[in-house]
Amino acid sequence: MSGLFATDPSLPYLAMRFRTLLTYLSLLPLSACTKSCNDYDNNEEFARAQLPAYTETGANTLGCVLGAQKWTVLGSQNSPSPLGSGWRPNVLQVYGGSSVPPLLEVRGTMSGVRNSEVFYDREIALTFLLSDTLGGLRLLGEDTVRTRPGHYREYMEALDLIPYVGYHSSARRPVRLLIRKLDRQRRTVSGTFAGMLYGGSLSGHDSLAVTDGRFDVKY
Structure with missing residues (x-):
């Protein structure tokens, strides 16, 4: 053999x-x-980021120019899960709309990641009443002294997650949000916003400009 x-x-x-x-x-x-297990990297996409077009169809979009940076919901977060950690896309989050009075919160995050290292991670949120009275104008301010416990607050905030510092709208100089279309039957709302946000002593900056804001969401 x-x-x-x-x-x-x-x-x-x-x-x-x-x-x-x-x-x-x-x-x-x-x-x-x-x-x-490739490293996640959206650096080029982040550099080319553009604001979403303004629409009135319930497209679930949110965007603005925040300081000098064009901001929109973009990127991913490395989040744990029962099956292990992984990069999961940031998504627009919409809460409320069924309360009395009908208060809506629209929240999203933009993340910039290079070789799995996050170099930009900023979240913004708008909280406002679903009302088109007064021409749809909502004044978003944050004043914890004047706000009664349990009472609604209309405000905008921006959170830098690296490092963790926050900017908030002020009742003295509120962010002006204009509801341009509210469809209660289809449960969609869209509009524009602009103004200034103010940081605390830990932020290192006194203010943050918000321009060219637009949103179009289902609730």
Whole structure:
């Protein structure tokens, strides 16, 4: 039997194929990890970010110029889960609309990540009454002294998550939000906003300009 294998001309070829198979099997877990564990990077997409177009269709969009940065819901967060941590896309979040009075909160995050290192992570939120009275104008201010416990507040905030500092609208110089279309049957609302946000002593900055704000959401 050994003589037969020794004289079989196909033996070197079979041995080479066998070694190739073993090499492939040894690299399979590494290849699988490389394919599924690549570093997340949206640096180029972040640099090209544009504001969403203004619409009145319930497109679930939110955007503005925040300081010098065009801001919209973009990027992903590295979040834990029962199946392990992973990069999950940021999504627009809309809360409320069924309370009395009908108060709505619209919240989203823009993240910039380079080789799995987050270099920009800013969240903004608008909280306002679903009312088109007074021409749809809502004045978003934050004044904890004048606000009664349990009473509604209309305000805007921006949170820098690295480091964790916040900017808030002020009752003295409120952010002006204009509801341009409110459809209670389709449960959609859209409009524009602009103004100034003010930071605390830990923010390192006194104010943050908000311009070209627009939103179009379902609630």
